[in-house]
Amino acid sequence: MRIGELAAVTGVSSRALRHYEGAGLIASVRADNGYRVYDAGTAVRVRNIRHLLDAGLTLTDVSCFTACLDGDMTTAPPSAEGLRIARERLAVIDERIAAQTRARDRLAQALATAEA
Secondary structure (H helix, E strand, C coil): CEHHHHHHHHCCCHHHHHHHHHCCCCCCEECCCCCEECCCCHHHHHHHHHHHHHCCCCHHHHHHHHHHCCCCCCCCCCCHHHHHHHHHHHHHHHHHHHHHHHHHHHHHHHHHHHHC
């Protein structure tokens, strides 16, 4: 299938698909006219990539899951490595939230002081 068809069946933009391909997460072959052509199984892989990205992982994190991107990741039990990566990403997200909360509190205090 061509990139537009893959985008339509997965709900992912063509630009994102090219990005995934550039990251080595999906692959295509070039047709004689230069169009990218993807295997039908690539749709499953793209949906799994989106599942992991939507869960808060990065593309770098997702690249650690390449061996299992072609299966049903939503029902398969997680691997020890997958759990480790998820815990690390959660810690990063928690720290970002804490940093943003501290910044918000400083701004709120500055506004309260200015308005007093």
